[in-house]
Amino acid sequence: MTAPFKAPFKNRARAALADPVLKIAIDRTTGNAERKRAAALAAFPEFETARARGRAIKDHVIAHLGHYLELFERNATARGAQVHWAADDAEARAIVTRICLAADAKLVTRAKSMLGEEIGLPHALADAGIERVETDLAEHIIQLAGEAPSHIIWPAMHRTREQVAELFKAGHQPPPAAEDPATMVQSARRVLREKFLSADIGISGANFLVADTGATCTVTNEGNAELTTTPPRIHIVTAGIEKLVPSTAHAFALLRLLVRSATGGEMTQYTTFHAGPRRPGDADGPEEMHIVLVDNGRSRMLADEFREMLRCIRCGACMNHCVVYRQIGGHAYGGTYPGPMGAVLTPVLDGLAASRDLPNACTMNGRCAEVCPVGIPLPTLLRAWRRRSWREGLEPGSLRAGIGIWAQVARRPRLYRLATRIGLPLMRLFGKGGWIARLPLAGGWTDHRDLPRPAARSFMDQYRAQQKARK
Amino acid sequence: MPGEPKPTVGLFVTCLVDAIRPQIGFATLQLLEEAGCVVEVPQAQTCCGQPALNSGDDRDAAHLARQTIAAFEGYDHVVLPSGSCAATMVHGYPELLASDPDWAARARAMAAKTHEITSFLADVMGYAPAGRRLNASATYHDSCSGLRELGVAAQPRALLSHVEGLEMRGLPGNDVCCGFGGTFCVKYSEISNAIVTEKAEAIEETGAELLLAGDLGCLMNMAGKLNRRGAKTRCFHTVEVLAGRAEGPAIGEDAP
Numbered sequence: 001m002t003a004p005f006k007a008p009f010k011n012r013a014r015a016a017l018a019d020p021v022l023k024i025a026i027d028r029t030t031g032n033a034e035r036k037r038a039a040a041l042a043a044f045p046e047f048e049t050a051r052a053r054g055r056a057i058k059d060h061v062i063a064h065l066g067h068y069l070e071l072f073e074r075n076a077t078a079r080g081a082q083v084h085w086a087a088d089d090a091e092a093r094a095i096v097t098r099i100c101l102a103a104d105a106k107l108v109t110r111a112k113s114m115l116g117e118e119i120g121l122p123h124a125l126a127d128a129g130i131e132r133v134e135t136d137l138a139e140h141i142i143q144l145a146g147e148a149p150s151h152i153i154w155p156a157m158h159r160t161r162e163q164v165a166e167l168f169k170a171g172h173q174p175p176p177a178a179e180d181p182a183t184m185v186q187s188a189r190r191v192l193r194e195k196f197l198s199a200d201i202g203i204s205g206a207n208f209l210v211a212d213t214g215a216t217c218t219v220t221n222e223g224n225a226e227l228t229t230t231p232p233r234i235h236i237v238t239a240g241i242e243k244l245v246p247s248t249a250h251a252f253a254l255l256r257l258l259v260r261s262a263t264g265g266e267m268t269q270y271t272t273f274h275a276g277p278r279r280p281g282d283a284d285g286p287e288e289m290h291i292v293l294v295d296n297g298r299s300r301m302l303a304d305e306f307r308e309m310l311r312c313i314r315c316g317a318c319m320n321h322c323v324v325y326r327q328i329g330g331h332a333y334g335g336t337y338p339g340p341m342g343a344v345l346t347p348v349l350d351g352l353a354a355s356r357d358l359p360n361a362c363t364m365n366g367r368c369a370e371v372c373p374v375g376i377p378l379p380t381l382l383r384a385w386r387r388r389s390w391r392e393g394l395e396p397g398s399l400r401a402g403i404g405i406w407a408q409v410a411r412r413p414r415l416y417r418l419a420t421r422i423g424l425p426l427m428r429l430f431g432k433g434g435w436i437a438r439l440p441l442a443g444g445w446t447d448h449r450d451l452p453r454p455a456a457r458s459f460m461d462q463y464r465a466q467q468k469a470r471k
Numbered sequence: 472m473p474g475e476p477k478p479t480v481g482l483f484v485t486c487l488v489d490a491i492r493p494q495i496g497f498a499t500l501q502l503l504e505e506a507g508c509v510v511e512v513p514q515a516q517t518c519c520g521q522p523a524l525n526s527g528d529d530r531d532a533a534h535l536a537r538q539t540i541a542a543f544e545g546y547d548h549v550v551l552p553s554g555s556c557a558a559t560m561v562h563g564y565p566e567l568l569a570s571d572p573d574w575a576a577r578a579r580a581m582a583a584k585t586h587e588i589t590s591f592l593a594d595v596m597g598y599a600p601a602g603r604r605l606n607a608s609a610t611y612h613d614s615c616s617g618l619r620e621l622g623v624a625a626q627p628r629a630l631l632s633h634v635e636g637l638e639m640r641g642l643p644g645n646d647v648c649c650g651f652g653g654t655f656c657v658k659y660s661e662i663s664n665a666i667v668t669e670k671a672e673a674i675e676e677t678g679a680e681l682l683l684a685g686d687l688g689c690l691m692n693m694a695g696k697l698n699r700r701g702a703k704t705r706c707f708h709t710v711e712v713l714a715g716r717a718e719g720p721a722i723g724e725d726a727p
Contacts (some may be wrong), residue, residue, distance in 0.1 A: 010659070017665050323648045329666040361659045363652025363666075364525060365615035383527070390527030399658070403523055407531035410486075410517040411538060420490055434725035435698060444657030448664035449695030452491055452723040459484050459493035463500075463512055 006459050009357035012332040022158055026329050029157040033320040036264025037371070044260060054257045055375045057250050058311035061242075062302065068211040068244045069293065075214030079276030081289040085405050086119075092294045093124035096203070096236055099290055100130050103234055105200035111218060111225040112136035113151050113205025114314060115240050115294060118349065120338045121203070133195040135224040140188055144171040150330030152337060153262050158380035172463040191334045192224070202228040202286070204274075206239035207258070207313075208251040209293075215275035216291060217251055219259070219268040226272055235274065235286040241293050242310040248273065255312055257373035261315035305384045311374040318378060324361055333358060340368035340378045347385050356394045359385035420458045427454050474679040475517055479567060480508040481546035483539070483560075485553045486518040487687040492722060495687060498714035499552040499588050506598035508548070515542035519556040524563050525653050536564045538576055540581050548595065549585040552710055553686050554617015555653075562620055587617050589685060593626035599633045603715045606636040609681035611709075613646045614689045618685040627685055627709045634712060640679045645672070667696045675702050681717070682706045694722045 006012070016022055041047050061068055071084045086092035100108060108130050110116065125132045134143040142149060144167045145370045149155030156164070165179040168187055176187035182192035204225050206216040216237045218225040245251045259265045278285030301310055319325040319339025330338035335346030335355060343358035360380040368378045389395055409419050429455035430436045439446050455462075480503050483495035497511075503510045511670050520535030537559070543549045551557045561582045568574040592598040611631070617623035633638060650656060650666025655662075670693055674682050682697070682704050694706035705721035 010661075013659070013662055043694045103618070163565050318724055323650060324659075324662055327662055361655070361662060363615070363648045363650060363655050363663075365614070365648035365652070366619040367646075367648065370619055383525070386525070386527030387529055388527070391506055391531075395527065397710040399526065399654075403528050403531065407523055407528070407534070410520075411531070411534055413515045413517050413538075416517040424490060431725070434720065434723040435695075443655070444660040445695070448660055448699070449692065450668065450698045450723065451695055452691055454491050455493050457493070459489040460512070460514070460516075462493050464514075 006334050009332070009334060012334060013221040013361070014299065016328040016332040018298045019162070020048070021160060023327075025158050025160045028160070029151070029154050030320045030326050033153075033262075033264065033316070035318070037261060037317060038264075040260040040264040040266065041439070044200060044256075047260075050256055051373055051375060052255065054254050054313075054373060055311060057245060057253060058313075058374055059246050061246065062307065064311045065241065065244065065302065068246060069241060070336050071211040072209050072214060072244060073293075075212060076212070076216075076276070076291055079214045080279070081214065081276050081291050084290060084292045086292055086294045088293070088296050089119040092119040092292055093121060096121060096238065096385055097128045097290050099234065099236055100125070100201055101128060103200060103288075105130055105234070107131045107133065107195065107199045107328075108133050108201045109133050109195055109228045109232065110139075111202070111204040111220065111228040112139045112155065113203070113238060114149070114336065115205050115238050117149060117353065118240075119238065119294060119296065121238065133192070133199070135192055135196065135228050136220070137185065137188055137222055137224075140192065141167060144168070148331065148336075150338065151316060151319065152314050152341075158331065196227040197231055199228075199232045200228075201234045201236060202232040203236045203238065204229050207244050208245050208254065209239055209243045209291075210248055210251055210273065212243055212247045213273070213275060215248075217271065217273050219255065219271050221263070221265075221269040221311040223270045224347060225271060229272075229274055229286065232286060234288045234290065235277070237274070237289070237291045238294060239291065241295055241298050242312070243294055258313050258315050261317040261371070261373040285304060301348060306344065306348065308376050309341070309348075309381060311376050312341055312345075313374060314341075315373055317371040317373065318342055318397075319372045321367045323363060323365065323367075330429055331375050340382070341376075344381045344385070352385065352389055352392065353394055356385075356389045359383075359389070417458070417460060421461065424454045424458060425456060428456060477507055477509045478547040480510045480548045480550050481543040482512045482513065482521070483508050483516050483543065483551045483556065485550060485551055485556045485687065486622060487691070488552060489689065492708070494689060494716060494719075495552050495708045495710060498548060498716045499550070499715045501716075502588065502592060502598070502600075502710055503550060505600075505620065506592055508594040508596070511546070512586075513542040519551075519559045519563075521556060521559045521563070522654055524559060524567070525655075529567060532563070533567045533571070536560075536567050536578065540564065540574065540577050544577060544581050545684060547584065549581060550588055550591050551585070552588045552708060553688075554587045554614050554621055554623050555686050557585055557690065558616040558620035560585040569596040587621050587623050587626040587685065589630055589713075590617075590621060590623050592713075593629055598630075600630060600713050600715075603634070603713065605633040605712060605715075605717055607681050607717075608638040608640055608679045609683050609712070610640045610642040610677045610679040611645065612670070612674075612682065612684040612689065613695065614686035615646075615648050615685055617685050618646060627683075630713055631683070631709065632633065637712070640677045642673060642677055644673050649689045649693050651686075651689045653688065654691060663692075664696075667692050671696045671700055671702065674704055675700075680705060681712075681721075683709050683712060685709050690722055693721070698723055
């Protein structure tokens, strides 16, 4: 999708840092998520075994993706679903729009799907003149606000409940009678219920595509996916090809990891396998079921160093535990997917030139990899993007020059000693007491914190002098 | 054991310790000798190459890796007073030089004998400081690379428990990054500042007189922020306390 003009990453980050309400919202959600995940894992002693198994399942499918895609297509087709293949986001949008227009759809309900965001589905439907109603409560909130998701599990996490009350007051007819969560949820239920029953088409994503049954699986805690996919005439699934699992048992093995890592629950409230359209004798279900399998860069990842990223089950644990995400939130990343997993995926989707800041804006502390339920080495993958960015000349000239000069000196130990002998006393001139409060060319440091004044003589010089004196 | 030759250790002091706080290097040297090692400080050392490695400049990083390996591979052990520089040698070098037929095996061999100082003292040498006293309260921050890439967590705490009079206080979020991240802290200084501000608040809330950690980069970041905020917390590298060298000036307190 052609990205709309965006301010540079640093400006977006700066704006986020200056928003105290955003910080409150981020801390509430990620803090809760961190605590609940920790509690869930404490009650799940077999986590490491489950993680190894989850990783093995994903690696197996990735290694045999072609086989499982064909198997899935065969079985889904046998159940009466129509399977479509989309090489990229534009193709995926065109397929969905074509189905909607052919069915003369006026109203489409949609259950939360990050893949839908990735392919730009909300805009495509609007462009086709189709009314879209988001049925996930958080997606409903950001639809009212006219925003994009800021987290892959809690799309409206950047909004406090106080702000949500304002949005509902303005967007619900009649407005909710009170601002307590229960009344607000009731109000959303009432507004959404009408849409569930009058929609022509329901669109969902898929948490899993089950190859041996041809079913797609959705998990929610609100039941909105069931109400999105069952009453309308047509159910469209949009899913990335990495969502494949060999069997239902494998889906459950991954679900154990996904739910605990995402919300700290043991199981989602609703876990539904959608296996084809309504059969003769079924009480309900859509007349048509379409499954759009989207590649959009995934087969390219399969062939390069980002292959391990295809393991991702979209739990959000990496961002909940990321110090950078917890300061700037999701929107500042500027892509569909934020946080560490987004910093790996966005360069795949939007190109490295437009997103080189993301893999760089990371302290490499490794907490994301530590919590990842399928063992994705996120810092290693981020470093791979940095390597590519350096190689392709995308890093700023000042940094290249700085590293280049430093490296030339560091590669010559005698010159390096000489440089410290000259540099340290010079640097000390800027100090007062033990600290340097301002240093030319070091504003990045001294704008925010003091710099300890360096030693008058380096360790190596002092050590050498001591050795000489001993002899 | 009597009669057994003492292990030789090549001490890599790290570029930050060399320039900013040599005392950490001397404390490390002292502890290694107390633990029964023969310590040498190869003159060919400069920087482990992490700034290049983290910037994606693998060519310069690999050059520094080869230079460092050549200077240190002859020792029984290579020891550093930094988890992050040690992790660069343990994980970074073998990865950087994996496809270099002349260096891959040498990088792996050196990685296998490279250690962060507190884990080396506790795990390899079975050392415990004796007769050290420091009447102070302290809190400890786990630097990320040492913690997650090398498993440095229990060792510094165990060693510090031998220092009499030292009252250790828990630091909420002790395993959360301080926002240093090498070049990150200047490239994305505003984000780094927001992170270290939270860290400084958590440190101040412990009420501890001292902040201890095992990486000078992280310490400079936290100490610099604490000082800018007017906090009175004094910051030392763990080895300074272990070596009985925390009576003098802390980081940022100028020696005469």
